[in-house]
Amino acid sequence: MVIPARLAAVRLPRKPLRLLAGTPLIVRVWQRVSAMQVADACVIATDDEAVAKVVRDAGADCEMTSDQHVSGTERVAEVAAMPRYSGYDTIVNVQGDEPFIGRQAVEGAAHLVASGRFPVGTSASPASWDIASNPNIVKVVVDDEGRALYFSRAGIPFVREKVPAESEGFAMLQHIGVYSYSRDALNKWVSLPQHPLENIERLEQLRALAAGIPIGVSIANEPPANGIDTEDDLSRANERWQDFIAGR
Numbered sequence: 666m667v668i669p670a671r672l673a674a675v676r677l678p679r680k681p682l683r684l685l686a687g688t689p690l691i692v693r694v695w696q697r698v699s700a701m702q703v704a705d706a707c708v709i710a711t712d713d714e715a716v717a718k719v720v721r722d723a724g725a726d727c728e729m730t731s732d733q734h735v736s737g738t739e740r741v742a743e744v745a746a747m748p749r750y751s752g753y754d755t756i757v758n759v760q761g762d763e764p765f766i767g768r769q770a771v772e773g774a775a776h777l778v779a780s781g782r783f784p785v786g787t788s789a790s791p792a793s794w795d796i797a798s799n800p801n802i803v804k805v806v807v808d809d810e811g812r813a814l815y816f817s818r819a820g821i822p823f824v825r826e827k828v829p830a831e832s833e834g835f836a837m838l839q840h841i842g843v844y845s846y847s848r849d850a851l852n853k854w855v856s857l858p859q860h861p862l863e864n865i866e867r868l869e870q871l872r873a874l875a876a877g878i879p880i881g882v883s884i885a886n887e888p889p890a891n892g893i894d895t896e897d898d899l900s901r902a903n904e905r906w907q908d909f910i911a912g913r
Contacts, residue, residue, distance in 0.1 A: 770890060792889045804840060
């Protein structure tokens with residue numbers, strides 16, 4: 666498992682080092698996923714010495730990577746190519762701003778690839794239709810086999826007349842910031858040029874989807890894991906943290 670981290674976020678400057686309940690966010694994410702014990706190894710990948718020092722002081726493994734990467738997946742691929750990690754066939758990427766991510770989401774994404782069902786896996790949770798207008802929350806629609814049709818910051822599917830009743834069993838799906846890859850799929854993904862859809866939506870997975878790489882989506886029957894992208898997100902996360910830890 667690799668957790669990519671960079672300091673160049675615009676909406677929340679120096680995001681990995683911002684404090685969540687008194688501890689840097691990137692350390693909180695590492696603590697969360699390490700405690701799940703679903704991976705044989707867990708390493709943080711960064712291009713910044715300040716991040717590296719903080720996570721190493723916390724006891725995490727850390728690899729320094731290039732500062733030229735334009736996506737977390739590219740950073741993960743650099744780590745996966747290192748001789749130390751050459752024996753791992755399934756590589757899991759947990760985004761460094763997902764401290765509330767659940768076990769089902771991580772295990773589900775990993776299983777889609779480890780089982781051979783898909784070359785790339787991710788997860789989503791059923792969510793309220795109220796998220797449709799929030800561009801900070803990524804949505805996904807899937808086909809009948811669980812394959813992603815599209816990811817967007819817009820509300821998809823678009824509700825033309827009325828929101829389907831929950832009793833009809835149809836909900837908007839909120840994407841969760843975890844990916845798994847076979848080694849071949851990961852190498853193919855990062856060999857591709859950036860795609861216009863990726864640049865327009867600022868969603869790296871659209872590069873792979875546009876190139877025809879199937880992405881399976883595991884549906885996690887747990888509350889959506891909200892990433893931290895803005896100052897308001899961080900404030901809400903701090904308010905929520907103690908109850909979250911007590912109830913997990």
